[in-house]
Amino acid sequence: xxxxxxxxxxxxxxxxxxxxxxxxxxxxxxxxxxxxxxxxxxxxxxxxxxxxxxxxxxxxxxxxxxxxxxxxxxxxxxxxxxxxxxxxxxxxxxxxxxxxxxxxxxxxxxxxxxxxxxxxxxxxxxxxxxxxxxxxxxxxxxxxxxxxxxxxxxxxxxxxxxxxxxxxxxxxxxxxxxxxxxxxxxxxxxxxxxxxxxxxxxxxxxxxxxxxxxxxxxxxxxxxxxxxxxxxxxxxxxxxxxxxxxxxxxxxxxxxxxxxxxxxxxxxxxxxxxxxxxxxxxxxxxxxxxxxxxxxxxxxxxxxxxxxxxxxxxxxxxxxxxxxxxxxxxxxxxxxxxxxxxxxxxxxxxxx
Numbered sequence: 001x002x003x004x005x006x007x008x009x010x011x012x013x014x015x016x017x018x019x020x021x022x023x024x025x026x027x028x029x030x031x032x033x034x035x036x037x038x039x040x041x042x043x044x045x046x047x048x049x050x051x052x053x054x055x056x057x058x059x060x061x062x063x064x065x066x067x068x069x070x071x072x073x074x075x076x077x078x079x080x081x082x083x084x085x086x087x088x089x090x091x092x093x094x095x096x097x098x099x100x101x102x103x104x105x106x107x108x109x110x111x112x113x114x115x116x117x118x119x120x121x122x123x124x125x126x127x128x129x130x131x132x133x134x135x136x137x138x139x140x141x142x143x144x145x146x147x148x149x150x151x152x153x154x155x156x157x158x159x160x161x162x163x164x165x166x167x168x169x170x171x172x173x174x175x176x177x178x179x180x181x182x183x184x185x186x187x188x189x190x191x192x193x194x195x196x197x198x199x200x201x202x203x204x205x206x207x208x209x210x211x212x213x214x215x216x217x218x219x220x221x222x223x224x225x226x227x228x229x230x231x232x233x234x235x236x237x238x239x240x241x242x243x244x245x246x247x248x249x250x251x252x253x254x255x256x257x258x259x260x261x262x263x264x265x266x267x268x269x270x271x272x273x274x275x276x277x278x279x280x281x282x283x284x285x286x287x288x289x290x291x292x293x294x295x296x297x298x299x300x301x302x303x304x305x306x307x308x309x310x311x312x313x314x315x316x317x318x319x320x321x322x323x324x325x326x327x328x329x330x331x332x333x334x335x336x337x338x339x340x341x342x343x344x345x346x347x348x349x350x351x352x
Contacts, residue, residue, distance in 0.1 A: 001034045002306055005065040005271070009043040010083075011280025012290035012338075013071020019292035019342025020069065020299045023315060026346040027303070031311045038065070044075035044083055053086030059094045067302050068273035071295065072280035085137070093131050095270035097263035098161065099168050100128035100242060101301070102277060104249035107258065109324035110332070114226065114252055122253055124232040125176075127169040128242025130263060132161045133193075135239045157193045157238070159200065166204045168266060169236035173211050176233055181205075183215035184237035184245060197238065222248060250277055257291030257331045258319075260298035262305065272305055274298040288337045291329040293319055296345055318348035 008017040021037055028035055040061070042054040053073075055061070062068060073088050074080060091097070106112050106122035138154035166183075173181045183201045187194035198215065205213045216224060218241050224231070225248050237245055250259035259277035276294030284290055300315035327344045328334025336344075 001036055002066045003036045003038065003064070004302075005062050005068045006037050006039045007042055007068065007087075008039065008071040009073045009087075009280065010045070010075045011072050011282050011285040012278075013043075013073070013280055015285070015288065015290050015338050016276065016292040016295035017069065017071040019338060019345075020295035022342050023296045023318070023346045023349060024299045024303065027311045027315055027349040030314070030350055031308065033308060033311065037069075042087060043073060044078045047078055047083070047086065053083060059090060062091065062271060063095070065271050067271050067306065069299065069302065070273055070275035072276070072278065074280040074282075076282055089135070091273055092263050095273070096131065096265050096267075097270070097272055098129065098131045099165055099264040099266060100130040100246070100261060101172075101264055102126045102128065102242075102246040102249065102259065102261045103297075103301075104246075104253050104259070106253045107323050108320045109326065109328075110254040110258070112252055112254055114229065117229065117252070121230045124229070124249070125172060125234050126242055126246045126249055127165060127172065127234060127236045128246060129161060129165040129237070129239050130242075131239075132156045132158060133239030155193050157196055162197055162200045163204065164266075166201060166236055168264075169234050170204060170208045170211055173234040174208070178212075178233035179210060180212040180214070180233040181208075182221070182232055182235045183213070184218050184221050184235060184241040185215050186218045186241070188217060193238075201236075218244070221245070225249065225252060246277060255291065255331050256294070257329065258293040258297065260294050260301055262298070262301045264305065272302075274302040274305075288339065289330050290338050291331050292338050292342050293323075293345075296342070314349050314352050315345070317352050318345045321348050321352065 008014040047053050074083050103125050106119050108119050134155045136156040139152045141151050143149050169181050173179050185194050185198055187198050250256045256278045261277050263273040265272050276298050300312040303312040322344045327336050
């Protein structure tokens with residue numbers, strides 16, 4: 001029995017999470033797995049009522065679960081830095097989820113906005129450092145309300161933090177056909193942290209002589225994502241660079257709506273968290289047209305993490321079959337509703 005904490009969150013999170021649960025329940029029946037879901041109505045609506053995104057003991061409550069299944073965080077009525085730093089980021093940092101893993105793959109039935117890119121040409125993973133780097137809370141504002149007003153934001157790169165995320169990337173590359181790790185840097189313009197990142201990447205490369213490596217400045221790398229995405233295998237980047245690349249990646253794969261992610265504590269000392277890359281999408285919330293594939297695929301990543309790789313592969317195959325049969329939401333050019341897609345994939349996991 002696996003106990004899963006469910007946080008639908010805000011906007012379309014409340015619509016896609018039930019479909020993710022539906023599919024995991026269906027594949028669980030096939031493989032005789034047992035999941036116990038406990039739903040927590042935390043997020044921006046909770047904030048409006050209580051002045052905080054989750055209860056004061058929310059992290060302690062979550063600590064006892066095997067995994068966290070998150071929908072989305074954010075609402076126009078609550079500033080983004082309030083919503084994110086009140087829920088998502090505390091979970092990532094308290095539970096040391098220092099790897100954000102985001103696969104990028106052009107699925108069968110999908111069309112890339114790039115010319116001459118088909119299924120098989122686009123299949124790589126972005127490994128994002130998830131708890132330090134540019135997203136630190138070190139800094140502040142000075143001289144408010146004067147002509148000298150200023151804001152200072154510090155980046156924090158520790159040897160431990162950089163080494164462990166790079167080690168994860170290299171270990172992942174060992175399991176993949178191309179066996180290549182690409183590092184995102186900007187050491188020609190950021191004078192301390194990025195050369196430090198490069199030094200550690202060079203050291204780590206020496207420990208894995210069987211892995212091919214390259215590194216690119218982030219501006220050049222974003223261009224290569226568009227011009228030559230087929231060359232990449234595992235891409236490792238800092239918190240900021242990884243965040244940017246892992247939106248660009250799904251975009252060239254056809255839609256942010258299909259993109260999954262995992263916030264991992266690889267040592268399994270704490271629960272890991274699984275969520276789609278897309279946000280709460282308030283512009284389409286409540287219309288029943290949100291794409292649930294990102295949530296469902298995140299569920300497959302959760303199955304993999306919990307030790308059920310075969311069940312995870314079945315879910316991933318069911319997603320591709322559904323898309324190839326044109327069971328698509330509007331963002332992919334189809335007319336299916338959120339629940340149409342969820343039901344179709346749930347049915348398929350019993351037949352694949």
